[in-house]
Amino acid sequence: MRRVVLASYEHEGLARLVAGLAQNGDVEIIGVDTAAAALDAVQRKAVHLVVVGEELADTDPVDCVNRLIRLNPMINCAMVSALAAEDFHEATEGLGVLMQLPPNPSGADAAVLMSKVEALSALLDADTVQGART
Amino acid sequence: MARVRIAIPSEGEGGLDGMRSGHFGHCDVFTFVDLEDGIIKEVSTIPNVDHTQGGCMVPVSLLARHKVNALVVGGIGMRPLMGFRQVGITVFHEDQRAAIRPVVEDLIAGKLMVIEDNQVCGGGNR
Numbered sequence: 076m077r078r079v080v081l082a083s084y085e086h087e088g089l090a091r092l093v094a095g096l097a098q099n100g101d102v103e104i105i106g107v108d109t110a111a112a113a114l115d116a117v118q119r120k121a122v123h124l125v126v127v128g129e130e131l132a133d134t135d136p137v138d139c140v141n142r143l144i145r146l147n148p149m150i151n152c153a154m155v156s157a158l159a160a161e162d163f164h165e166a167t168e169g170l171g172v173l174m175q176l177p178p179n180p181s182g183a184d185a186a187v188l189m190s191k192v193e194a195l196s197a198l199l200d201a202d203t204v205q206g207a208r209t
Numbered sequence: 210m211a212r213v214r215i216a217i218p219s220e221g222e223g224g225l226d227g228m229r230s231g232h233f234g235h236c237d238v239f240t241f242v243d244l245e246d247g248i249i250k251e252v253s254t255i256p257n258v259d260h261t262q263g264g265c266m267v268p269v270s271l272l273a274r275h276k277v278n279a280l281v282v283g284g285i286g287m288r289p290l291m292g293f294r295q296v297g298i299t300v301f302h303e304d305q306r307a308a309i310r311p312v313v314e315d316l317i318a319g320k321l322m323v324i325e326d327n328q329v330c331g332g333g334n335r
Contacts, residue, residue: 141287148291149266169286169330173263191263198258199270 076101077192078120082113082139083128083155088179092126095185102189108132110139117143117150124192127154129178140170151195153188155180215242215316216277216298217309223254228307233282234265234289239272242313249313265289272298281312281321287329300324 079102081089086106096102105122107113109132113125125143127136134142140152153174156163163175173195174188218236220228230236236257243251255275258267269292272280280293283304293300302324303312315321 144288144291148269148288148295151263169288171263171265171286171288195264195267198264198267 076103077123077189078103078105080105080107080113080116080122080125081128082107082110082125082131084108084130084132085128089126089128089155091182092176092180092185095180095182096189098182099186099189110134110142113139114142114146117147122150123196124173124188125150125152126176126188127152129155129157137166137170140167140172144170149199151192211244211246213244213278214276215244215313216240216272216275216280217242217313218257218280218282219254219309223309225249225252225310225313227309229281229283229309229312231283233280233285234268239268239275239277240309241275241277244317247317249317266292269293269296269298272296279316281316282324284330285324287326290324290326290329302328 079096081104083089093104096104105116107116111133127139131139136154143150143152151173153176154172155176155178157178173191176184217240218230218233219238219240220230221237223238223240227240238254238256241253242249258271265286265288269289273296277298279299279301281301281303290300301316301321303321306312
């Protein structure tokens with residue numbers, strides 16, 4: 076089972092992504108609207124992925140990812156962003172963002188995203204790095 | 210007997226007389242320098258592991274698995290730095306010299322500084 080936190084002030088735009096995630100096997104989705112709630116969620120349960128929307132109720136998305144990886148660098152983050160790829164790279168360099176998602180991401184985006192999560196999980200050694208694997 | 214393993218992100222075949230890589234996550238190999246009581250006892254290399262965007266924890270896992278104690282980088286992102294801290298690998302900063310040997314010698318001599326949060330690359334430095 077994979078557990079995904081969706082952190083966004085506006086969840087309607089993530090509806091197709093959520094539907095796509097649900098089609099990718101056993102996925103539990105936890106919806107929150109603030110960075111603070113996302114941080115709380117990843118401390119309560121093992122989380123395999125946090126998807127950060129374009130807007131949060133308490134801070135900006137890059138700050139949210141920054142706080143998440145400082146709390147637990149093993150957490151994979153994806154971000155919804157309309158930035159050009161080069162600008163996105165510039166804004167998130169060093170944060171190890173798994174994937175930039177377009178606004179209103181689709182079910183196909185969800186499939187690509189989960190395939191990246193699975194590929195990385197296979198590469199990482201859970202015995203040496205305390206990660207969010209179940 | 211104090212044993213320490215130092216890792217240096219390296220270009221090409223690496224080795225003590227090789228050259229460092231500027232981008233630790235995408236280096237060709239890691240040069241390992243094994244010390245006993247501050248004396249170099251063995252030098253070896255391992256290939257880096259291919260990884261895609263967002264896979265910067267892969268080298269963290271790799272070096273942890275090889276029982277590395279210290280890493281010297283010219284630059285590093287916040288996420289892998291947090292990862293190295295989590296697994297107990299101390300990260301030192303040296304962004305002036307490309308040759309491996311003098312940097313290793315300086316680390317042994319205690320002349321290199323542990324990297325600070327405000328020295329990371331990009332968006333994590335805020």
